[in-house]
Amino acid sequence: MWNAIAEIPKADLDAADRIYRRWARTQMKSNRFAGFIVDVGGEPVASGCLWLMHVQPRPNWKGTTAAYLLSMFTEPAHRGRGHGARIVREAIRFAKARGIPVMLLHASAFGEPIYTRLGFERTTEMRLFLEPGKRRRGRVRTSRKTARRGR
Numbered sequence: 001m002w003n004a005i006a007e008i009p010k011a012d013l014d015a016a017d018r019i020y021r022r023w024a025r026t027q028m029k030s031n032r033f034a035g036f037i038v039d040v041g042g043e044p045v046a047s048g049c050l051w052l053m054h055v056q057p058r059p060n061w062k063g064t065t066a067a068y069l070l071s072m073f074t075e076p077a078h079r080g081r082g083h084g085a086r087i088v089r090e091a092i093r094f095a096k097a098r099g100i101p102v103m104l105l106h107a108s109a110f111g112e113p114i115y116t117r118l119g120f121e122r123t124t125e126m127r128l129f130l131e132p133g134k135r136r137r138g139r140v141r142t143s144r145k146t147a148r149r150g151r
Helices: 010-029 083-097 112-117 144-149
Strands: 033-040 043-054 065-074 103-105
Touching (some): 010 033, 043 083, 065 083, 083 103
Parallel strands (some): 065 103
Antiparallel strands (some): 033 043, 043 065
């Protein structure tokens, strides 16, 4: 997945993979993580995961667990056949069966139209890296409102 969406050195990917596997195993053992795979002819062609994460109590949300959809990927030769949507629908069923009131995700530009068709709505999120030397990726755009204020 990461090879297809970002230019990250192999050593960094390998290190992150070891950490991710350890984290995912821990989450699976506590029944807070599930994986979904679509195979065609015995070969995996699409996959995604669902993490049942703790969240703070807030208005209009029942409980303190949210379903977080992550690691969605479809092999390029199998895109456009509904495999990703099938995984998302199954993840939604999985979360609903456990009484989870909300599902969250971070969508790639490629995936956003799929999620929108399935009923997801865009929200805003911001981040700040707290590690020295950690850089922002990509171009940062100022909103029109901010640009006007600065005039």
